[in-house]
Amino acid sequence: MKKFFSVLLLSLALFAFLLSSFPQETLAANVCDAESVSKSISGKVATKITFVNKSNDLIKTYWLNYQGNRTYYYQLKSGQGYTQQTYVTHPWVITDEQDNCLGVYYPDGQARTVNYSG
Template sequence: MEQQEEDEQLPPTLRSIHNRHSSFVKFINTTRHNIGVYWIDYQGKMVCYRVLGCRDHVEINTFVTHPWIFVDEETKDRFPGNGEEVFFPEPWFAKYRGMRPFELPARIERTPVYITLPLYSLRDLCLREIKRRLRYDWQAFDLEIPWSLQHELHVLQPRKPEQRDRDLGS
């Protein structure tokens, strides 16, 4: 019982921590999907800053310890930013370390962050296709496949409402 209470009081693993070092980024959607740009706030909640259309971009002033994720607005799939599932900015001065004063640019340049398509294994693609064919998440347990795959399908995004929720019109 005490362990459960302690777990409920722990902060989320992925969250913003502090705002000591600034970072200036430019998020660039290189895909044909509408991508939501989400900041993970201090409580671990996703905050949508903007939805980027195909080839769109947004310039954001952020901080080093602030995580960002990118989500397809239709499928809810996560897309990588600069190859990372969760993007953590570098401090603005990192790229200027070791430069002599006369080598510094007249203006601070934003760090480009390229949002790209995720790479899925054949196994992942198959699970996603099976999930699309299920009407409810719990139907994964009716399939004649190993329990581990049933469970994986059950929790795979996007989540589908329970049957009782659909019957109530929720």
């Protein structure tokens, strides 16, 4: 029984590692409520985010600064993308053309791609 739990624990650890090594492909659009309580904390651990607009609409990217306010960075037409240098504790918001939140993204220590498809 002890061996079973050891193998199970090792399997779960391996599964968690494999999941964390895959890029997050799609930005969850249901986390906009988190924007009001999100802000950047520190600029110590650098990372990158690539934003790709796979929708038919124009989208905008904003960094949430240290006060939690939006700082405009880029607008993406359909089919466009760009890579942004950022930090692990710096949240990003994607909006529509009228600045309505479409999703909030929290970067981690690995470069990630956020594919927004609407």
